Amino acid sequence: MAAQRGESEPMKRMFVTVAAILLGIGAVYAQQDIVNQRQTAMKENGKNLGGVLAPMAKGEKPYDQAAVDAALTKLADNAKALGSEFPENTKGLKSGDKYSASPKIWENRADFDSHIASFVKAINEAKASVKNLDALKAAVPALGKQCSSCHETYRLKEG
Template identity: 55%
Template sequence: MRRAVLVIAAVLFGATAVVAQQDLIDQSHASMKANGKALGGTLSPMARGDKPYDQAAVDAALAQLEDSAKKIPSFYPASVKDVKQTSDYTPSPKIWDDKAGFDAAVASFVKAVSEAKGKIKDLDSLKATLPTIGKSCSGCHETFRVKNS
């Protein structure tokens, strides 16, 4: 009886852990997609002159990037490594194999976003600041993101 209770508890605990991992994966995809929108839908088109400069939209985009920068260090614990991902992109195993490299990529993103905060006041400062942010995204993606085939 006691054994059965333990087995049931273990199964339930295991299921909860899987739900928690799936939740984390959903959160990381949602946050990354929102980053893509902030950059590709707001900041880049403004910098190119395809959209008029809009300070409120800039601030909202930066707030999204800041939120993501805060969460990124907790998005990819080793427990999500083997969970099958259905999105277009998956975390690369290098995140766990090269932890120091991944931490450095996170740090460069955090730095780029915190330095941009309060600095972008007009089109010129947007143009001057955006490349550093963009490079911190692609710098991480090049090594630590894999496209699902």
């Protein structure tokens, strides 16, 4: 019995180590998924503001209320998700793209969260007010300011 236990201990330890490594790898994949998820959401933000709303405000595209509403709804959905897309364990992880998340996010979490809240508020205001071209012209720069004021502090340019 004693000999058997003696043999099984190292086996047990090995299983535990293997399990820990697998769990660790799983966690890294999950973290990388979150980084990719927020990257995709940000690219969508770029498309909705820069590719839909801004060209309409400038008169490069005809005003289209359904397209405005769809773009603002998508912006709102993405903005609301931001709060959970920057967990502490993604600090230092990069997407391999042009930008990355600054470590300042986790040093000034309350301020970062207030940027998210102010972004959500601006989108909700736009949803309520943008029913014609003039209102869209006022909303686009107000939304753009939200993007750039967060990026100024919390987004890093790679390379």
